[in-house]
Every structure is written in C-alpha cells, then in structure tokens.
Amino acid sequence: MKEISPEIFYVGVDDYETDLFESMWPLPEGVSYNAYIVKGKEKVAAIDTVKIPFVEEYLEKVEKVTSFDKIDYIILNHMEPDHTGSLLKLLEKAPQAKIYCSKKAVAMVKSLFNLEENVHGVEEAEELDLGDKKLIFYMDPLVHWPETMVTYEAESKTLFSSDAFGSFKGLKEGITDEEVDYHGYIDETIRYFSNIVSKYTKYVKKALDKLLPIEIKIIAPAHGLIWKKDVKHIVSLYQQLADMQGEKSILVLWGSMYGNTKLVIDAVVEGIEEAGLKVTILDVARDHLSYQIKETAKNQGIILGFPTYDGEEFPPVSFYLDMMRRKNIRNRIVGFFGSSLWSGRALKKAADKLKTLDWQIVEPLLEFRGKPAKELLSQAKELGKQVAQKVKEL
Ligand SMILES: Cc1cc2nc3c(=O)[nH]c(=O)nc-3n(C[C@H](O)[C@H](O)[C@H](O)COP(=O)(O)O)c2cc1C
Ligand SMILES: [Fe+2]
Ligand SMILES: [Fe+2]
Known part of the structure; x- marks a missing residue:
C-alpha cells in the first residue's frame, strides 16, 4: 500500500505465480494487477480490484487505507477478471458500495456476478464528486474490451487508464517511474501492447485523441509502472505503437x-x-x-x-x-x-x-x-x- 498522490493509494498486487497471462503469454518477470483507493473529503472510491487468487493480500492493503464501511463507490474500468476478480469479496466487506461502470459493462456485471442492484452505468464524461476530489469517466471502447472506460481524477490530474499504457512485469522494485528506471519496463510495455491491445489500434488512436488534450500529471494503469515523472515518454511510446511505427532495426x-x-x-x-x-x-x-x-x-x-x-x-x-x-x-x-x-x-x-x-x-x-x-x-x-x-x- 503506497500513496501515489495525496489521498490516492496503490493497493494492487504482484503476480509471480501465473505462468501464462490469458493462458498464452509468458510472464518471466510476473505481472501486477493495479488497484487504487481514492479518498475524497466526503466520499471514498475503490478503482478496480485484482485477480481472485490475490484477494486476501488486496483486502489487507485496502483495510490499511480505509475501513470497508467507508467505501462509497467501486469503479470498474474494465470487466476482464484480472481486474474484477475480487469484486464479490470486496462487496462482502463493503455491501453499501455502489458499483460504477460503463453502460456496456452493466450486462457483463450481471453475466459475471449476477449483480443488478446498486450498479450504475455511467455516461461519457459523467462526473462523480468525492468532496475535494472528482472522478470523471471517459469511454475507451476496445482498449481492451468493448466495455472499457478510463477514470480521471481532476484534482490530482490522475488518469486511471485501465489496460492502456500498461505492461507486463511485477512491481517489486517500485511502483512508479520515480522509484525505478522505466527503461527496464519498455520492452514489457511493447510486449503487452502488441500481444494484448494492438488488434484495436484504431481505438487506441481514438482514445489518445480524446484523452491527450486533458492535462494529465499521473498515468495509473491497471498493469505495470505508474507514470509520474516521464508521462510524456509513455504517451509518445504509445503514439508510436498505435501508429505502427517500429524502430529502424x-x-x-x-x-x-x-x-x-x-x-x-x-x-x-x-x-x-x-x-x-x-x-x-x-x-x-x-x-x-x-x-x-x-x-x-x-x-x-x-x-x-x-x-x-x-x-x-x-x-x-x-x-x-x-x-x-x-x-x-x-x-x-x-x-x-x-x-x-x-x-x-x-x-x-x-x-x-x-x-x-x-x-x-x-x-x-x-x-x-x-x-x-x-x-x-x-x-x-x-x-x-x-x-x-x-x-x-x-
Ligand atoms: C514434412 C515435410 C513436408 C515437406 N513439404 C514440402 C512441399 O510441400 N514442397 C516442397 O517443395 N518441399 C517440401 N518439403 C521439403 C523441404 O522443403 C526441404 O527438405 C527443405 O530443404 C527443408 O529445409 P530445411 O532444411 O531448412 O528444413 C517437405 C519436407 C518435410 C520434412
Ligand atoms: Fe484486459
Ligand atoms: Fe488487464
């Protein structure tokens, strides 16, 4: 559990056990499932969860940041089970929490978890006031699934970008690019992009066009390094990848x-x-x-x-x-x-x-x-x- 910005906490976990991501892609250096808690003066939101085998570690981290009865909202940016796997366990502890997800995700929440009540499908650019902090939701379809959205926190200017800007490789050496040298993550970012996201390059470009005019100080993806110091670097790498621009080699x-x-x-x-x-x-x-x-x-x-x-x-x-x-x-x-x-x-x-x-x-x-x-x-x-x-x- 670490604070990435005042009152915004990392509560994700590292997975060094799974051999193949999606039963296909090797994980020689592991992978992280990033989840966050955003504490506003009035309301508290949990952003994403983690893959189910790591639920105990995740809940312990959450509890160090907030008591469960204080969690008002659970934001699900993307329904893939590496991020939603621990939802029901979190809801057992925080039954009062209201789920916020994209409109397309509402049916998936029903199919996967049989949940209908207390589930809110958000509109494009809908805002959720947490007191001093404010979440704004933007649809990000097909990066990586049709229902995917991203969440922007307006006070800290943090973009919780889901699979976009993510990478393989666990975070045991540090969770932000201030703590570790990002060069060690670039190849695993390219591998994540090309293996997982690149089918929908057109949509990656659309998402970049929509999101980049917004001022972004922190990129907090759902896998891999959190970018604070060199946001420009990861953005330009993503633009090159989305444009199918390789190196001259x-x-x-x-x-x-x-x-x-x-x-x-x-x-x-x-x-x-x-x-x-x-x-x-x-x-x-x-x-x-x-x-x-x-x-x-x-x-x-x-x-x-x-x-x-x-x-x-x-x-x-x-x-x-x-x-x-x-x-x-x-x-x-x-x-x-x-x-x-x-x-x-x-x-x-x-x-x-x-x-x-x-x-x-x-x-x-x-x-x-x-x-x-x-x-x-x-x-x-x-x-x-x-x-x-x-x-x-x-
Ligand atoms: C299972 C098998 C199938 C083959 N099918 C063809 C074929 O359809 N047409 C052809 O021209 N050669 C075919 N060959 C011959 C190989 O292309 C040839 O032996 C080639 O030199 C093998 O190159 P390599 O030493 O780099 O493996 C086949 C060889 C094997 C073992
Ligand atoms: Fe995904
Ligand atoms: Fe993912």
Missing part, C-alpha cells in the same frame, strides 16, 4: 527442419549489419510467439526464413502470420528466404498473406532447392542489405 525470424534454410542466416545478417542496422534473431519454432509478436511491433524491417512444408509455409510460420493478422501488425518492410525440394511456393503464399496488412514485400523472394549455393548466399546478403536500406529510407 531488423528482426530475422527463421525456422528450419534440416538446417538448409538455417545456412542462409549469417549472410542475411551480414547484409543488414553492413547497412548499419541492428538485428534481432528469433527461432520461430522455439522462441515464444509472444516475443515474435513483440519484436515485430518493435522492428520496422522483418526478414522471414523458412522451408516449404506440405506445399505451404513451415507450420510455426502459419501461426505467426495468422497472429500478425489477428493482432493487426501493419506496415512492415519484409524479405523472405527459404529452402524447398520439389515445387516450393511457400514464400509466395506467405507474402500474399502479409500484403493484406500493407507489408511491403522486398523482391526477389529467395526460394531455393535443397542446400543454398554460393550464389544464393550472396543474394541473401544483398536481401539483408536491401531490407535494411528501405527501412533506413523511411
């Missing part, structure tokens, strides 16, 4: 069953490095998809190397391509290389899938039979150089 994502495709990687990397760009290399079959998606969001240039398999791309690449579509990762510059033995064609099929996401294909697609010949290796180096060059020119 290259991801080489490769797979190979018998080592023929693998023999080409060094030449590709040599070409990229000669052009002066940094390169990240991931194995599509062994490095987790979560990091493949994150590195694709992070790098503007992508080079994919994989063999033909049953007339199509090597299967882990299919999963990756499908995720590019589902997570809506757009506007990359992409090159291809890979081995086949009989009729090939996997590279062309994969390239066609990416065209629909506005990925710019760098020709030629370097498909070769069996083991790469010397001539192929110099073409591969040229491919690396060309992709890097196009990224540099952006």
